[in-house]
Amino acid sequence: MNEQPPEHGLDTIEERSRALFHDSVEGLDFALRSRLTQARNAAVEAASARRRPWIFRIGTWTPAAGVTAAAVLGVFLWLGSPLGHHAVTVADGQSTFEDLEIVASVDEATGDAMDMLQDDFEFYDWADKAAVSGAATSG
Amino acid sequence: MPRFDTLNAAWMVWEDPAPAPEGVILEYRRELDKFLGEIERRAFRMAQVALRDPDDAMDVVQDTMLKLARSYSARPSSEWRPLFYRILENGIRDLQRRRSVRKRFMTWLPGAKEDPDNEAQDPLDNVADSAPAIPEILMQGQAMQQLEVSLRALPTRQREAFMLRNFEGLDVAETATAMGCSEGSVKTHYSRAVHTLREQLVGVW
Incomplete structure (x- = not known):
């Protein structure tokens, strides 16, 4: 449906423009293709990360948990222990x-x-x- | 392994602990990777035609991939294509709007130069302005260059309808979803675009 081969000697403006467009897509240079592949990999990783069970996502929350723990400890030391x-x-x-x-x-x-x-x-x-x-x- | 219409459905209704859900995730990754791999280069070229700048086009395509993956990947994979193009076209429009605001702001500044993104420039200026794309333009030839200029000159909705229907091969209903309008509007925009392009290009080609 989408990957029509380039055709030449086409009559209609739609066919001719489609063939030109697909030629230009095939002519994308290696650097651009590489960047697109990197973007795709990042997107796939982002999607699959959302679908992992919570146990696999613990690592994601580690920095936030560390900051929170440090903040709680700081408040605790500043005010002193309410139990002491x-x-x-x-x-x-x-x-x-x-x-x-x-x-x-x-x-x-x-x-x-x-x-x-x-x-x-x-x-x-x-x-x-x-x-x-x-x-x-x-x- | 049981088969499902979509891997998303498989993930949602997963009950059997064996094989592990990680296997479903891997298959889901493969399906999303395959979809994006099929679509990415055409999407990039469509964005580049609309925006002219390859870096801007790359940014929009990257954002589109991430948004689709994060927000809509739970939808059935049959819906991904029109959703992807809806996000892409919204991104292109946002970028064009920001450029327009920037251009308006720049004209107020004393000694401001003419914005190179001006849509009404001579086609030859386009070649000079988009220096990184010169090899690509040479490779594609004069006809593609002329087509790009004519597509950019179309009203936004007509250009979207023409590219989605003709380049991407979406049907009328999918194009309507991607453009966020009715199927009747898609037909009208597409018909007008073809008419305009025929007037402009038949003599040139």
């Missing part, structure tokens, strides 16, 4: 920010903030325990 004993961090975020503020600030009268921390270490240890016990009783 980081009650101060989770339950009393406000006090954590206050502590950070004290550490970061520089008191002109006392010099470096880290020096102040060393001087009042016992006080901050007590404050930390008080915050934990307060959170436990309120919770």
